[in-house]
Amino acid sequence: MKIAIIGAGAAGCFCAIELKRRLPEAIVDIYEAGSKPLAKVAITGGGRCNLTNSFESIDNLKDAYPRGDKLLRRVFSTFDNRDTWEWFENEGVKLVLQDDHCVFPTSQDAMQIVNLFLTRMRQLGVNILTRHKVESVKALMDEYDSVVVTTGGCSRQDEFKMFEGLDLELVPPVPSLFTFNLPTSPVRDLMGTVVEDAQASLAGTKFKASGPLLITHWGMSGPAILKLSSYAARHLAEVRYDSTLLVNWCGGDDLDSVRSALQNNAVKNPLKLVVNSHPEYIPSRLWTYLVTKSKIREDARWAEIGPKGLNRLAETLSNDSYHIKGQSRFKEEFVTCGGVSLTNINNKTLECVKHPGLYFAGEVLDVDGITGGFNLQAAWSTGFLAALSISSNH
Numbered sequence: 009m010k011i012a013i014i015g016a017g018a019a020g021c022f023c024a025i026e027l028k029r030r031l032p033e034a035i036v037d038i039y040e041a042g043s044k045p046l047a048k049v050a051i052t053g054g055g056r057c058n059l060t061n062s063f064e065s066i067d068n069l070k071d072a073y074p075r076g077d078k079l080l081r082r083v084f085s086t087f088d089n090r091d092t093w094e095w096f097e098n099e100g101v102k103l104v105l106q107d108d109h110c111v112f113p114t115s116q117d118a119m120q121i122v123n124l125f126l127t128r129m130r131q132l133g134v135n136i137l138t139r140h141k142v143e144s145v146k147a148l149m150d151e152y153d154s155v156v157v158t159t160g161g162c163s164r165q166d167e168f169k170m171f172e173g174l175d176l177e178l179v180p181p182v183p184s185l186f187t188f189n190l191p192t193s194p195v196r197d198l199m200g201t202v203v204e205d206a207q208a209s210l211a212g213t214k215f216k217a218s219g220p221l222l223i224t225h226w227g228m229s230g231p232a233i234l235k236l237s238s239y240a241a242r243h244l245a246e247v248r249y250d251s252t253l254l255v256n257w258c259g260g261d262d263l264d265s266v267r268s269a270l271q272n273n274a275v276k277n278p279l280k281l282v283v284n285s286h287p288e289y290i291p292s293r294l295w296t297y298l299v300t301k302s303k304i305r306e307d308a309r310w311a312e313i314g315p316k317g318l319n320r321l322a323e324t325l326s327n328d329s330y331h332i333k334g335q336s337r338f339k340e341e342f343v344t345c346g347g348v349s350l351t352n353i354n355n356k357t358l359e360c361v362k363h364p365g366l367y368f369a370g371e372v373l374d375v376d377g378i379t380g381g382f383n384l385q386a387a388w389s390t391g392f393l394a395a396l397s398i399s400s401n402h
């Protein structure tokens with residue numbers, strides 16, 4: 009049996025190892041366009057490789073995977089984050105679970121993962137053909153019994169050319185996981201400020217996300233913003249990254265509860281300066297900025313600002329508005345949403361409905377996750393299932 013894998017990335021190499029273990033006699037060839045296999049894995053997680061997540065903070069899979077959650081629910085029933093943990097530990101890679109639920113190798117070195125895969129592929133006899141860009145999947149299908157496409161995220165539509173002649177449904181690629189540019193906002197002067205529990209949303213839409221928010225010299229970043237960029241990736245591309253960001257600096261508390269907390273403060277501390285009474289969760293420089301933005305003078309005391317002042321401050325704290333114009337990459341971490349539509353594949357096997365023997369795994373599918381190890385988890389799980397399906401069909 010001859011099997012071709014297109015792309016020596018996370019999904020492709022994982023799939024190759026699992027295939028050769030199940031079908032030792034099979035010829036497994038990986039075609040890789042670049043000069044080195046696993047080049048992206050080597051730089052994941054800032055070189056530390058956040059290879060999965062405990063999923064403990066995730067109530068609903070859609071919160072982690074804005075696209076592809078239904079497919080992944082099925083795929084994870086075969087191979088999930090716990091299987092990933094066990095798989096790597098069985099291979100001798102000790103793992104550590106951080107407080108933020110992210111999982112890394114204890115070595116904190118992505119090269120440990122790259123070297124493990126390279127060693128196992130060599131031991132098992134997987135053939136890796138580097139500098140071999142596949143131009144036509146269809147042509148390769150004539151040469152092999154099975155073909156697994158694991159080419160990763162397409163950043164440009166012309167990368168879909170390799171699917172010509174297959175009559176597949178393809179979803180145009182757009183970026184996911186980015187930070188927001190706020191080119192006109194003076195809030196950027198507060199760069200480096202972090203609010204641990206903010207809620208970010210887009211005006212006029214249902215997209216919202218919570219978590220730490222970081223003010224940067226170009227705008228806003230941090231987990232709340234990255235999650236929002238992922239949830240709203242397609243919408244933001246459609247409006248050309250020109251939108252209104254609403255920030256609730258009080259972790260999502262509504263206007264009334266923010267106002268009554270302010271009212272209590274005003275009653276307790278009538279003579280205290282408003283600028284000097286920032287809540288614990290809002291750093292003092294940001295508080296001064298928000299007080300000024302609410303048109304409250306820096307020398308005003310609580311007793312002086314009256315119900316209108318309190319209302320304006322409560323409105324700013326719970327519904328602060330910024331004009332987004334453009335996006336920036338987050339630490340070069342870049343994930344695409346879009347790719348091979350899930351309508352093309354059998355979600356039990358990852359085999360193409362129209363072309364038996366053709367499989368897809370990893371980011372080439374219209375599946376993507378937020379940061380935190382979810383994208384690599386999707387690559388391992390889909391790579392595993394593709395290998396299992398091919399070996400069971402054999």
Ligand SMILES: Cc1cc2nc3c(=O)[nH]c(=O)nc-3n(C[C@H](O)[C@H](O)[C@H](O)COP(=O)(O)OP(=O)(O)OC[C@H]3O[C@@H](n4cnc5c(N)ncnc54)[C@H](O)[C@@H]3O)c2cc1C
Pocket residue numbers: 014015016017018019020039040041042045046047048049051052053054057058059060140141142143158159160161170339340341342343369370371372380381382383384385387
């Ligand atoms: C800087 C950075 C940091 C990241 N950090 C994390 C992290 O810590 N945790 C996490 O979960 N996710 C992280 N991600 C996302 C994660 O790396 C990807 O989701 C994951 O690598 C996808 O795996 P894949 O196998 O589908 O694709 P890839 O790993 O991208 O591999 C695809 C391979 O296919 C090859 N290829 C493409 N086209 C062809 C062709 N026509 N012919 C032959 N070969 C081809 C490419 O050269 C590439 O080697 C990060 C991404 C980036 C960019």
